[in-house]
Amino acid sequence: MIMIHRARGSPPKLEMEEKEAMKNKVVRKLLMVGLSSSVVLTSTVGVAAAATDTDTVVVEDSVTLDDETLAPVEDEEAPEEDITDEAEDTADTSATRTVWVKFEDEETGVILDDVLPLQIGVDDTTFHTSQITGTPEGYELCETGDVYIDNDTATVKVRKAVGTKTVWVKFEDEETGAILDDVLPLQIGANDTTFHTSQITGTPEGYELCETGDVYVDNDTAVVKVRKTTPQFEAKTVAISYQLEDGSEVAKGSITVQPYVDGEAAYYNFNTSELTDVPEGYELITVGDFDVTDTDNAVIVVKKAEAEKRNVWVSFKTEEGVILPDVALIQIEKDATQFNTSLVTVPEGYELCSVGDMTIDKDSNAITLDVRKIESTKDVIINYVDEAGNLVLTTSIKLDKDATYFNTNILTDVPYGWILANVGDIMLNEDGSATVIVRQKQYTKDIVINYVDEEGNNVFTSGIKVDIDATSINTSMLTDVPFGWELVNVGDLAIENNAVEVVVREKEYTKDIIINYVDEAGNNVYTSGMKVHKDTTSINTSMLKDVPYGWELVNVGDLTIENNAVEVVVREKEYQRDVTINYVDEEGTLIANSEIKLDMEATYFSTAMVQDMVPEGWMLANIGDVPVEKDSTATVVIRKL
Numbered sequence: 001m002i003m004i005h006r007a008r009g010s011p012p013k014l015e016m017e018e019k020e021a022m023k024n025k026v027v028r029k030l031l032m033v034g035l036s037s038s039v040v041l042t043s044t045v046g047v048a049a050a051a052t053d054t055d056t057v058v059v060e061d062s063v064t065l066d067d068e069t070l071a072p073v074e075d076e077e078a079p080e081e082d083i084t085d086e087a088e089d090t091a092d093t094s095a096t097r098t099v100w101v102k103f104e105d106e107e108t109g110v111i112l113d114d115v116l117p118l119q120i121g122v123d124d125t126t127f128h129t130s131q132i133t134g135t136p137e138g139y140e141l142c143e144t145g146d147v148y149i150d151n152d153t154a155t156v157k158v159r160k161a162v163g164t165k166t167v168w169v170k171f172e173d174e175e176t177g178a179i180l181d182d183v184l185p186l187q188i189g190a191n192d193t194t195f196h197t198s199q200i201t202g203t204p205e206g207y208e209l210c211e212t213g214d215v216y217v218d219n220d221t222a223v224v225k226v227r228k229t230t231p232q233f234e235a236k237t238v239a240i241s242y243q244l245e246d247g248s249e250v251a252k253g254s255i256t257v258q259p260y261v262d263g264e265a266a267y268y269n270f271n272t273s274e275l276t277d278v279p280e281g282y283e284l285i286t287v288g289d290f291d292v293t294d295t296d297n298a299v300i301v302v303k304k305a306e307a308e309k310r311n312v313w314v315s316f317k318t319e320e321g322v323i324l325p326d327v328a329l330i331q332i333e334k335d336a337t338q339f340n341t342s343l344v345t346v347p348e349g350y351e352l353c354s355v356g357d358m359t360i361d362k363d364s365n366a367i368t369l370d371v372r373k374i375e376s377t378k379d380v381i382i383n384y385v386d387e388a389g390n391l392v393l394t395t396s397i398k399l400d401k402d403a404t405y406f407n408t409n410i411l412t413d414v415p416y417g418w419i420l421a422n423v424g425d426i427m428l429n430e431d432g433s434a435t436v437i438v439r440q441k442q443y444t445k446d447i448v449i450n451y452v453d454e455e456g457n458n459v460f461t462s463g464i465k466v467d468i469d470a471t472s473i474n475t476s477m478l479t480d481v482p483f484g485w486e487l488v489n490v491g492d493l494a495i496e497n498n499a500v501e502v503v504v505r506e507k508e509y510t511k512d513i514i515i516n517y518v519d520e521a522g523n524n525v526y527t528s529g530m531k532v533h534k535d536t537t538s539i540n541t542s543m544l545k546d547v548p549y550g551w552e553l554v555n556v557g558d559l560t561i562e563n564n565a566v567e568v569v570v571r572e573k574e575y576q577r578d579v580t581i582n583y584v585d586e587e588g589t590l591i592a593n594s595e596i597k598l599d600m601e602a603t604y605f606s607t608a609m610v611q612d613m614v615p616e617g618w619m620l621a622n623i624g625d626v627p628v629e630k631d632s633t634a635t636v637v638i639r640k641l
Contacts (some may be wrong), residue, residue: 022492097122099152101132106142106159117153125149129156167217169200174210174227186222193217197224224444233266239297242279245479250302253277257292268293272300273540281305287542288483289507308334311574312360314344315368321351324371329574329600337362341369342409345452345601349374377402381433384415392418392438404428408436412603416627417441446471446623448499451482459485459504461611463623471495478502483545484531510534514565517548525551525570537561544568549609550597571596580633581610583618591615591638603628610636617641 101116113137115302120127126146135141139158169184182204188195196215203209207226215222240253255275259266272287283305290298314328326347332339341355353370360367377398384393393415399406408423418438426434445468451460460482466473475490485504493500511534517526526548532539541556551570559566577600583592592615598605604625614620614636621637628634 010465014430044606054562055149095122096120097152099127099149099154101147102153102155103136103139103158104155105139106157111155112136112139112158127154132156137382150614164188165190165192165220167195168221169215170221171204171207171226172221172223173207174225179223180204180207180226188217195222200224212451231261231264231266233261235259236268236292236296238268238295240275240277241297241299242282242302243299244303245285245301250282251277251279266293273542275300278302284542285479310334310336313366313367316347316350316365316371317368318350318370319370323368324350332360336360337363344369346371374400378403378432380406380413380428382411382413383433384418384434384437384438387421387437387439406434411436412601416604416625447473447495448479448623449480450499450501451485451504452501454488454503454505462608463620465624466495473500474633475502483543507532511536511551511564513539513561515544515546516565516567517551518567520554520569520571532561539566541568549612577632579605579628581613582633582635583615583638584635586621586637586639591618598628605634607636614638 027406031557079447084286096119099118099120101118103110103112103114103116104110115136116132118127118130118131124307128146129141129144132141132173135158140161141156142159143157147156164187166551167186167188169186171180171182171184172178173180184202185199186195186199188199194216196214197209197212200209202225206229208229209224210227211225215224229334235256235258238255238257240255241249242251242253243249247423253275254277255270257268257270261267261269269289269291271289272284275284278300279302279305282302284300285303286299286301292298309331310333312330312332314330316324316326316328318324324347328345329447329581330339330343338357338359340357341352342556344352346352347513350371351374353372358367358369378401379396380399380403382395382397384395385391393413395413397406397410405425405427407425408420411420414420415438417440419441421437421439426436428434445466447466449462449464449472450458451462452458460480464473464477472492472494478487481487481502481504484505484507488503488505493502511532512529513532515528515530517522517528518524526546528546530539530543531591538560540558541553543551546551547568547570550573554569554571561567577598578595579598579602581594582590583594583598584590594610594613596605596609596613604627607620607623615638618638619638619641621639626634626636
């Protein structure tokens with residue numbers, strides 16, 4: 001390296017020619033020496049201004065070779081053994097020249113003492129900063145690109161280099177306060193006392209940062225708090241198949257179920273009250289909670305929804321303007337403005353003057369219809385026969401004396417367990433009778449379903465219809481598992497003595513609530529209970545499975561839980577007659593009786609209505625529809641448990 005130091009004071013008063021000649025001699029010798037061997041060259045040029053009128057220039061050149069020293073002497077030729085003709089020729093024909101690079105401090109504008117000789121093309125007027133192989137100690141280039149040369153001199157701007165240091169980042173468990181084994185080396189400025197958490201490129205496995213912002217450095221060490229990461233579980237979409245009780249699909253739907261996270265496990269369940277896409281015109285049979293942790297599908301059993309009804313009292317006025325004492329009750333849709341006279345039972349011996357659709361105000365609950373006496377009627381024998389012609393039952397109906405046919409919609413005494421094979425108009429026989437073809441309903445055996453807990457205690461009893469040869473059922477056929485209970489076992493269950501025992505257990509809820517059924521005056525009608533989740537604040541009336549028989553809900557929807565109790569307002573259903581139920585054993589011996597209320601026109605009822613009235617120690621021998629006799633009695637067969 002060549003270091004040129006200039007003495008402070010005025011510049012030396014040398015003629016330009018002398019300065020240039022001296023410079024050229026020094027450079028030529030340097031080039032020739034560098035071709036022969038490794039050279040350590042130190043040049044010091046000291047320039048001092050004399051106090052006298054005459055300026056003095058002092059030049060000290062020291063060139064050290066491996067075994068000799070060359071001193072520059074004007075017009076002196078290099079020693080033959082060191083400077084050969086070949087070398088001389090190479091120097092003379094060189095295609096490069098030396099440029100002296102100076103360095104300027106960007107901040108202060110001061111030219112530093114260091115000077116760098118740089119070889120460039122002989123005709124070049126610029127060079128690129130990438131050709132600079134070194135900078136003054138403690139400095140770095142602050143510009144890049146081409147640098148222009150002025151008189152074999154160029155100036156390049158530099159700035160003081162900023163150093164860095166390594167900080168060792170430790171991680172502290174936020175919960176336990178323990179320092180983890182992992183340590184992260186982090187490069188920051190040499191003088192920095194803080195760094196930002198965004199500079200941290202990694203954390204110990206299973207952990208995440210729980211603080212952000214500046215972190216203080218203490219003795220090249222810093223501590224950052226972390227916490228254990230929580231497993232992330234996403235919501236999942238469950239496909240819903242809405243099916244009738246016979247298994248036929250009505251519609252498809254879906255529900256998005258959020259996970260319930262317990263530790264590192266996630267559970268998925270939903271309540272049927274959360275379903276928003278129940279097909280229009282249908283209502284749920286299956287209600288309650290569904291666990292879909294291990295499945296993405298659920299079957300929801302529905303039935304056609306019954307339209308909300310209102311009672312209409314029908315009075316009858318004769319053609320003479322007399323109001324008859326008979327009053328009929330019909331039910332129509334709540335907002336209906338019409339009804340058909342087929343719904344009306346006309347007093348015996350009378351017929352409607354007008355039939356078909358009748359107009360009624362949507363807010364009205366009463367109407368008067370005009371009637372007239374039937375001039376004459378006749379009794380028509382109805383022979384119900386099977387499709388093979390075998391007699392099943394004989395009854396009678398009344399028709400106009402001139403009637404030659406009737407429609408099957410007037411038949412109210414189709415034999416129990418049979419259905420019409422043909423519907424519509426039936427022509428009378430020549431003898432005035434009529435033949436109606438019926439067939440047995442498409443099931444052959446009723447079985448009792450006894451839901452019991454794991455100790456064998458009865459929880460609920462229901463029934464289903466199966467093929468006569470069936471020896472077992474599958475739990476997938478069960479659609480009335482008691483609310484708040486779940487199956488202990490799934491799969492096939494054997495049928496024994498026309499009954500199946502299904503073991504259930506209570507779902508793991510955490511809160512019992514009391515259900516107080518009260519009438520509209522606030523009087524207690526019935527009290528029951530149910531189990532709900534500990535955080536539940538309300539229930540939906542669709543969850544109620546024990547509305548007192550003979551009563552109906554006044555309001556439907558969500559009911560608030562207060563002091564672990566819910567008040568449900570009910571009112572008595574409006575029935576027209578009492579029916580006596582005679583409970584007999586399989587030999588026909590009367591065991592007990594009770595009463596239920598039915599619609600005036602009801603000709604049968606389901607055994608589900610008397611399930612809770614069966615004498616203690618007995619059970620239903622048959623389940624399903626039971627016919628009501630004309631004297632308002634019915635017989636239910638029971639057997640001992």
